[in-house]
Amino acid sequence: MTVGIVSVLFVAAAMVAVGAFAAAWRRDATAALAGIPLMFGGAGIAFAGVARFSARAAAAVQPPSTQIVVSVSGPPLGQEAAVLIAIAALALVAMGVGLAARAARIQGARQETSR
Amino acid sequence: MDSPHAIGFFVSSAIALGGAAFVALLPGRELRSLALLVAGLGVTGVDVSLSAGFAAAVVLVTFAGCAAMLARPDYRTFNWVAGRAWRQLGALGAALMFAVLAYAAYRGGFAHVQFNGGWLGTAAVGRLLLARDTFATEAVAALVLVALVVLTLMWRSRDRER
Numbered sequence: 001m002t003v004g005i006v007s008v009l010f011v012a013a014a015m016v017a018v019g020a021f022a023a024a025w026r027r028d029a030t031a032a033l034a035g036i037p038l039m040f041g042g043a044g045i046a047f048a049g050v051a052r053f054s055a056r057a058a059a060a061v062q063p064p065s066t067q068i069v070v071s072v073s074g075p076p077l078g079q080e081a082a083v084l085i086a087i088a089a090l091a092l093v094a095m096g097v098g099l100a101a102r103a104a105r106i107q108g109a110r111q112e113t114s115r
Numbered sequence: 116m117d118s119p120h121a122i123g124f125f126v127s128s129a130i131a132l133g134g135a136a137f138v139a140l141l142p143g144r145e146l147r148s149l150a151l152l153v154a155g156l157g158v159t160g161v162d163v164s165l166s167a168g169f170a171a172a173v174v175l176v177t178f179a180g181c182a183a184m185l186a187r188p189d190y191r192t193f194n195w196v197a198g199r200a201w202r203q204l205g206a207l208g209a210a211l212m213f214a215v216l217a218y219a220a221y222r223g224g225f226a227h228v229q230f231n232g233g234w235l236g237t238a239a240v241g242r243l244l245l246a247r248d249t250f251a252t253e254a255v256a257a258l259v260l261v262a263l264v265v266l267t268l269m270w271r272s273r274d275r276e277r
Contacts, residue, residue, distance in 0.1 A: 003121045003164075005227075009220030011128045011161065015135055017213030022139035024205020029193045030185065031144070034151055037181045038135045041158040044174060048167040054225045076236050080243040082162065082170040084255050090177040091255070091262035097184050098262075098269035104193035 008049030015042025029100040033093050040089035044082035051078025124164040131157025148186035152179060168235035 019038030026032040055078060134154030141147050155178020162171035232239060244252045 003124045005225045006220050006223075007124070008161075008165065009223075010217055011132070013213055013216035013220060014132055015158070016216065017209045018132065018135040018139055020212060021206050021209035022135070024209060025139060025202055027194045027202070031147060034138050034147060034181070034185055037151065037178055038138060038154060041131070041154070041174060041178070044170065045158060045161050045165075048162050048165045048170055051167065052165040052230055054228060075243060075247075076167070076232055076239050077243065079167045079170045079236055079240050080248065082167060083173045083240060083244065084251060086170070086174045086177040087255050088258055090180050091259045093181045093184055094262040095265045097187070098266040100193050102269050102272070107193060 005049055005053040008053065009046055012042045012046035012049065015039070015045060017042075029103070030097060033096040033100065036092050036096070037086075037089045040085045040092075044085045047078035047081040047085070049078070051076045051082075120164045123160060127157050127160025127164060129157070130154075131161060133157070144186055148182040151182040151185065155179060155182070163234070166230060166232060166234045166236065168233075169237045169240050 016039050019035040019040075019042060021035070022038060023032045023035030026035070055076075131154050134150050134152075134157055137150035138147055138154060141150055155175055158178065159171045159175040162168070162174055
């Protein structure tokens with residue numbers, strides 16, 4: 001049983017797609033916000049996977065080709081991106097929750113006025 | 116990757132994808148938040164099996180934070196999509212996106228390297244975040260600050276209305 005970059009990217013793609021489905025399928029804006037951490041988590045998995053399996057060190061850069069190249073991994077830039085993406089997801093959900101609560105209040109006030 | 120890591124990867128992937136599916140389909144904010152937390156645990160496990168321990172810890176904290184925010188007791192619904200056709204179109208788009216991404220992953224020619232980092236990677240990621248890519252770190256910090264300000268303003272205006 002082995003895990004490679006393709007397996008990781010499949011899982012990441014599935015996470016992103018399920019997150020997009022959750023954001024699109026939910027009528028309630030606050031419920032749809034739950035799709036954001038899923039999508040960003042999927043992107044983070046892809047970044048961490050590339051850092052683990054395929055990111056070459058700068059000193060060992062070779063011309064891009066479709067052939068398999070074996071060399072030493074570089075600095076974990078993908079892990080860094082995964083960390084930043086996860087924090088950005090939390091910030092976006094916080095902002096979205098605030099804005100959705102505000103929009104719900106405005107919507108409720110308009111409905112009361114129209115009555 | 117040795118067998119225990121591979122088993123951990125596949126089990127964690129199943130937990131993450133199962134939790135994500137429940138987030139998309141379950142009714143009720145408490146259940147949805149619980150499913151989001153389970154999905155976060157799965158993503159954390161995947162990151163740990165990929166030797167990204169520090170990123171896994173951050174992911175777990177952020178998923179727990181998101182779940183806590185979405186499970187708030189003063190939850191107010193705001194319907195933002197009116198038409199059923201648009202929702203179905205969005206679902207179809209998500210499926211199409213998965214197909215395209217999976218095809219790209221399957222057909223892509225990737226380099227293969229020997230990973231020489233540790234399982235946690237805190238020092239290396241810290242060096243990148245605070246020395247090499249400081250501007251990106253500060254940009255995300257500014258985003259967090261803006262989000263906290265927006266959230267505080269909304270809470271304050273709600274308290275004033277009461």
